[in-house]
Amino acid sequence: MNMMQDGGGCPADHRAGLEEILARHARQSAHLPLVIQQIYDLLGHVPDDILPRVADVLQVSLADVYATVYQHLLARRPAGRHVIYVCEGTSCYLRGSRQILEEMVERLGIQPGETTPDGLFSLEIGRCFGACALGPVVVVDQEVYPRMEPSKVAALLEKYRQEAQASCH
Known part of the structure; x- marks a missing residue:
């Protein structure tokens, strides 16, 4: 089960924010970099456990999602200062x-x-x-x-x- 389904330690306001981002860009694969950046802006990192949900909602491959996170050098876990x-x-x-x-x-x-x-x-x-x-x-x-x-x-x-x-x- 992923963070989006069970909470995964993500505060309720962040879960709502994540769902809002995904709903706004559903089935818009060209928006992948924007979605990843918005998730990063919200959380300060892009957790691995939400990437399958991003792929599903935007209808892109999970490999594309990982590549976008990697290409933009975005942290996949909370980072140091x-x-x-x-x-x-x-x-x-x-x-x-x-x-x-x-x-x-x-x-x-x-x-x-x-x-x-x-x-x-x-x-x-x-x-x-x-x-x-x-x-x-x-x-x-x-x-x-x-x-x-x-x-x-x-x-x-x-x-x-x-x-x-x-x-x-």
Whole structure:
């Protein structure tokens, strides 16, 4: 049973909002990117358990729904305040992105696809950001950090930690 049928922890106002979005775009397959974006705007992520319902209502394949979520780099679970993508595309990988990812894992204490316990960071693997000549690339909240090195990871994370602390005071 999916979230849309049994509640799945989704607050009632969000369930109503989801149903409204789906009803407004029913059987309009060309609206798929718009629907996905509206769900993301409502929830802050696009949960996996509602994707089959989206496919059914818009009359598109489930593969198309997943591709749209992936293509737009939208989170499929609640994300941290800052979402970090480490590019693992061929060019970045050959230039050392794996070592950057390992340094992120070590410093954050989480694996790709997870969020730190304090909710400050989520770590994800990206496949290509179109900046191959600048690789390896890390993207934080859609800000591109070119020519990243493992030795720069600590300073990058600290920058976002300090910004978070400053915004709390």
